[in-house]
Structure formats: C-alpha cells, structure tokens
Amino acid sequence: MIFYSRIFPLLARNALVFNKNVTIRSFNFVSVRPNPKIIDGKKIARDIQKELRVELDEWMGSGHRAPCLIAILVGDDPASEKYVQNKMIAAENIGIKSSTVKLSKTVSEEDVINKIKEYNENPDVDGILVQLPVPEHISERNVCNAVDPRKDVDGFHMTNVGKLAINMDTMVPATALGVIELIKRSQIKTFGKNVVVCGRSKNVGLPIAMLLHSDEKNECPGLEATVTICHRHTPPEELEFFTKRADIVISATGVVGLIKPDMIKQDACVIDVGITRITTEDGKSKLVGDVDFEGCFDVAGHITPVPGGVGPMTVAMLMSNTMKAAKALAL
Template structure:
C-alpha cells in the first residue's frame, strides 16, 4: 500500500460546495483525519440546508396548487395608503384631490367602468365629477371640453373613458389632455418618459401588474418573461416596466422580456411560454394560455377581461386569457379573473390622481 500525504484543505465560504462535495465521495477515512472528515460532513449538511432555504417561494409550494394573488386584497392595502396620503394633503391646508372624467356615448361597459372609478374615488376621499356627452359629439367639441378642464385648477387628474366613437381620433384626444393631469398615462409625453425610464404617469393596468408582481415577492431580475399582447396601453408598457434597469429613475424589473401578439403562431407561442418564468396574458383571447403551455413553478398574471355566455346559467360571466383551473395546478403564482388585475387597476388610477395633486403643489 502506498503512503498518502494529506495537505490541510483551505476552506472559503464561496467555494464550500466545490471543496466539500468530493470529500464525501472519494475520501478514505483514516483515524488521524476522522475529526476533520466529520467537520466537512457537518459543513456539507449546513450548506445544503441553507441552499434549500434560499430557493424562491414557488419551489417550496410546488407540490400544491398555485398561490392565488388576490387583487382585491392588494387593492385594499393600496386604498389605505391612498387614504393616508389624501388626509395628509388636506390636513396641510391643500385642496382635496379631484378626478375629472369625460364619458362619451352610452356603452354599458364604459358606464360601469366609470361608475367603479368614481365610487372608488369617493371611498378614498377623492372628489370627482363626470361630464357625459352623446356619441354624436364632434371631435372639436370634445377637444374644447378637454382644454377647459385642463385649465381648471380644481381638476387634479383628468381622463377620457375609452373607447370612443369611430369618428373621433383617440390618439388626438389622449394627447389633448395635459401630461401632468393625464392619470391614464396615455399622453405621448408620458409614454416617452416611460420608455426612457423617467418618472411619469404610468398607465394604470401596467402599473397594477408591476405592483402585484412586486408585492407578491415574485423575482424578476434575470428571469424570462413572456408578454402575450402588444397594445400601446397595456402590453407594451408592461414589457417596458419589466425589462428596464432597476437602478434608473423609474426602476424596472431587469427581466428578459419577449412579446407575442396575434401574428405569433400558436406553436411558436407555446415554445416561448414553456421557457417563461413569468407569463403576462394580455391579448383579450379566452383560453389563450393553457396548462400544457406553462412550466412548473411559473408565475401567471392574467390581464384579460372577456365576457362569455355561461351555458349552464345562461348569464354572461367574466373570464381571462388563462385556463385558470388547469394552469393553477402547475403555476406557483396566478391571478384570478375577476378579482385579480381589475381591482388593482382602479387602485393605481386613484394613486395616479393623488400623485397629480401632489405634483401640482410643486409647480
């Protein structure tokens, strides 16, 4: 038997796994080194325990259904924050934030959305008023109304409920709203600032998605994100928020983002989704994302709002772009529809209104 010479290994915290693991598999136990061997085994156990504890939450819940991110509950948290901000403004002798809303036509969905927004404003201590115009209103008349409300110092934030009748140019209307009062974040100046990572009014739905991801503790840095939908008001801003630098003026998510859209072939979409750590479904297509398209442990945020006829009840009900029942068995996090992004969108709109009121005090 040949004599072996042993040199005392040098241990460093950063190289623990590399220096310890070989000892377990090939080290010959010799009585003078028994104590050293036991210490190595103990360090190996500690290292593995710490490694398992540092894994993301979705690994620890993998044997169970997904964690459901309740937009209703998160919205309540933000409501409390907004109420404190509003009362602080008023306590210092400032005017109560005021939201001005312009509603054109008699579309039932638009009337419901406006009602939800103004009701939330009232609950949070934000005053509001809604100006209704018939669907026959001319673009010139609408622009004059917007200009009047822009110049009204009592109006903190202003929005025009979309969609508008076909004879009205929505882009012209959005750009007519003063950027500092544009609580929807649709003005070209606010869109440009968003793309340049500058502080601006972020559109409410993208802001809601980003806030839900952050408050749920979902890691984005270096993660693969698939955004299904490229609309200028939702899909594109979400992609901008998630891929930009977290150290910039308007911090982003530092993720690797891919955008899919209606021209993306179904098989190619699946190739992208199965690689995604986070899937944002914002295409307005019921059942677009199914369980076989989602990898184990992914986070799935459903932005879609689709009205379908329930064959069992004969009533219209809301569903998202995600097959909720199937996907929740594979995903680590998922948002429901209704009760997910919707309530958060209204909450972020109210937050933008308070921000506009604060900004007005500095000018």
C-alpha cells in the same frame, strides 16, 4: 368538487361534506384560508386604497385641498359606464373629489377636445381621464393627446409614453402599474427572470414590458427581467415555445383560453390581464380572461383570477396617479 379541492385544500380534507349520504350533523365546519397560489387583486387593491387614504389625509392636513378627478364618458356603452362608476366609488372611498362628464355618442371630436381643454385650464382639477373606447368617428389618439400630460392619470399622452420609454419618472398607464404592483407585493422574483408578455398594445402590453425589462437604477425603476413580447401574429407553436420557458407569463390579448396548462412551466407566475364577457351554456353572462384558470392552477406557482385579479388594481393605481398628479401640480 375537483375545482374546490384545488382552491381550498382544507375543504378537500373534509370531502365527505359533498357526499349526499352524509347528514349535516356528521361533519365539522372548518376555517378556510385563501390559497397562497392565488394573487388576490381585490385585497391588494384595498390595501393600496387604505394607504392612499392615509397619504391624502396627511396631504390635506398640511393645508392642501383634496385631489380632483374628472372622467369624461362619451356614449352609452354599459361596460364603460360600469368601469367609470367603479373608479368614482374608489375615489370617494379614498377622499378624492370626482365627477363624471357624460357626452353623447354623436358628439364631435372637436367638442370632446374642447371639453378636455376646459379641464386642462381649471386649476381645481388634478386628473383627467377619457374612458376608452370612444365612438369610431373620434380619434382615440387625438383625444388622449389633448389631455394635459401633467393631468393625464391614464398615462396615454404621447409625452408620458415617451418618458416611460426612456425610463423617466412620468404618469404610467394604470393597468401596467397594477400588474407591476401585484408582482412586487406578491414577492415574485423578477431579477434576471424570463418573462413573456402576450399583447403589445401601447396602453397595456408595451408599458408592462418596458417596466419589467428596464434597469432598477433608472428614474422610473425597472424590474430587471428578460422580456419577450408576443402578439396576434406570433404563431401558436412559437408562443408555446416562449411561454414554456418563462418564469412569468402575462397575457393581455382578450383571446379567451389562449394560455393553456401545457404552455406553462411548473411553478411559473401567471398574470391574466384579459377580460371578456361570454355567455355560458346555460345562457348566463360570465367574465373570463385569457388563461385557462382551472387548468393552469395545477401548474402555476402563482396565478391571478378573472375577475378579482388585475381589474381592481387598475382602479387603485388610477387613484395613485391622481394623488401623484395633485402633488406635482401643487409644487
């Protein structure tokens, strides 16, 4: 009941509902509104997909074909298959043509790159993504750099990463874009604010930090924050020192329970990018993030759940990148 009273304050006023001695006839049902503390990534992602559908309809109405997205899936990892499936469903909902190319986990790196080149040269394909991770015998960097930068909807090609570093308009990694869009649409102030990004990966943590710290007057507008990047070699006491002073804490490490309530400043915004599947005490499978959600909920001003926070936004922004690629290639 404690958890529900935190999330649903209106239910707390009707706490007798949970008293086993009260019959079902003795209380009134109430309409429960979502708690404004929780940043609802699912809803915001749905809004973005609706906006993209309108944009796509206008695009096709002016005589263009529907954008086309190709996903290359190497191996048979169940999580990767699920992620790709979610992307294909989103594409269909928006009106983007999409197809998944499945390759054996024993396929050679050369064959994967040749398949990528095939779609690079296909004028009817606008976006290409290779679902990561790939098997150990294949170089992730070589595969990402094989994708035409103009069709690199993941934003992982070294050309796109380099452009982002110098604030040029480019393809930005979808998860980073998703985090930034959550912040903007939740009206979280960033100008001059202190931000801690836990995680320095080139696909997530680093691009988030670059977008947050840079000048809003750039070709790729930044959010004008003061950003500290922490990582796995940051001592726990130092990490706590930085997070306690941060107005926004973004964690993308995959370390379960890394961010605890005593590490968060009152009313700070907490964005959980981490996602890890764990087995609970009763043997069930559960997705959790880096943040102690229930504990941090009482302290934070805004907080994202896992699942239902950053995940849906990653998919939505991947679709946005596909639309962007189609328009650029049509010029």
